[in-house]
Amino acid sequence: MTFSGRFAEDDLPIAARDRLARGRRQAAFMREVKQPLYQEMAAQGLTVTKLAERLGVTKGAVSRALNPDNNIEAFTLFAMADALGCEWQVSLRRRENTTEADGRGLGA
Amino acid sequence: MLTYNSTIRRLVGDGTLVPWVVSGPRQRDVLATEDVATWFNRLISEPKPAGRRRNRLDAWVQVDGLLSAYVGGAPLGLLAAIGMQPPFKLMRPVRHHVWTLRTTDTRIFGWFVHPGLFVAVNAAVTDTLKQVPNQEPGSYQDRIARVTRWRDRHACSALTLIWQGDFDDLLGALR
Numbered sequence: 001m002t003f004s005g006r007f008a009e010d011d012l013p014i015a016a017r018d019r020l021a022r023g024r025r026q027a028a029f030m031r032e033v034k035q036p037l038y039q040e041m042a043a044q045g046l047t048v049t050k051l052a053e054r055l056g057v058t059k060g061a062v063s064r065a066l067n068p069d070n071n072i073e074a075f076t077l078f079a080m081a082d083a084l085g086c087e088w089q090v091s092l093r094r095r096e097n098t099t100e101a102d103g104r105g106l107g108a
Numbered sequence: 109m110l111t112y113n114s115t116i117r118r119l120v121g122d123g124t125l126v127p128w129v130v131s132g133p134r135q136r137d138v139l140a141t142e143d144v145a146t147w148f149n150r151l152i153s154e155p156k157p158a159g160r161r162r163n164r165l166d167a168w169v170q171v172d173g174l175l176s177a178y179v180g181g182a183p184l185g186l187l188a189a190i191g192m193q194p195p196f197k198l199m200r201p202v203r204h205h206v207w208t209l210r211t212t213d214t215r216i217f218g219w220f221v222h223p224g225l226f227v228a229v230n231a232a233v234t235d236t237l238k239q240v241p242n243q244e245p246g247s248y249q250d251r252i253a254r255v256t257r258w259r260d261r262h263a264c265s266a267l268t269l270i271w272q273g274d275f276d277d278l279l280g281a282l283r
Contacts, residue, residue: 002172003126007145016152023169030165031173038186047191066192069170069212071163 027068033077034068040084054083115263116221124262125227128175135181136224141258144216144228151233167233170211178209178226198271199252205268206255217251219259220269227264229255 002009002020009017041051052062065072065080081088112120116139119125125139140148151168165173174195178184188194199206199217209216209226215237218228230251238247259265 003145004129020152023166027165027169027173041190069165
């Protein structure tokens with residue numbers, strides 16, 4: 001979560017706590033999207049280089065897309081799953097305790 | 109509950125080192141100096157640079173995710189297994205046994221007491237680091253030197269993990 005004692009999250013300004021919470025949701029989403037790709041690649045014994053060959057793109061492009069800190073395009077997600085012989089199961093549900101403030105940053 | 113040896117326990121007890129806390133059970137530990145904890149909290153509070161890195165998680169989110177994954181016991185070998193850059197790197201010269209925890213935009217410099225306990229001494233966003241080995245403040249070499257000085261000053265040099273194997277072995281030990 002964050003550091004303890006006088007550096008604890010509870011002592012941060014409200015705006016910073018809100019940013020942290022939203023950032024964590026964003027990071028969790030990225031993990032949910034990329035983790036299955038990592039796992040499937042590992043299960044098939046595929047490296048970034050081999051996946052890049054299958055996709056006909058550079059290794060750097062695949063590395064950037066799979067980097068857990070980077071955004072990934074929907075077309076890229078589709079292409080990677082397709083190259084792995086997989087398909088996505090996508091669902092959307094309402095979050096519990098959603099506030100107006102939580103929704104404001106959408107698309108930011 | 110993880111336990112520390114007497115030196116680390118004292119440094120945690122007097123507030124010299126602060127633990128990273130997670131909501132679930134801790135499988136490993138990151139202890140940070142005041143410098144690192146202050147740096148992280150400042151990162152959260154700073155506004156996002158306008159027009160930059162819009163296609164990337166914010167730096168504090170990157171750090172939050174990596175530290176929480178390590179402390180929460182997440183397997184860290186998956187990225188390396190598919191040929192991606194692993195999140196830990198042993199810095200050169202290796203005789204100092206200083207490691208970095210790396211995200212895309214940040215570097216946290218410190219050392220392992222053992223594979224399950226990392227002490228973070230200083231940290232920076234990559235934009236502020238210079239890779240030239242000229243000992244300039246802010247360079248990687250300066251950051252490494254700060255770690256070794258901190259270890260010496262706090263009688264921790266003997267508590268440094270001397271890793272003889274390669275990184276894959278360390279990942280194995282982290283599982």
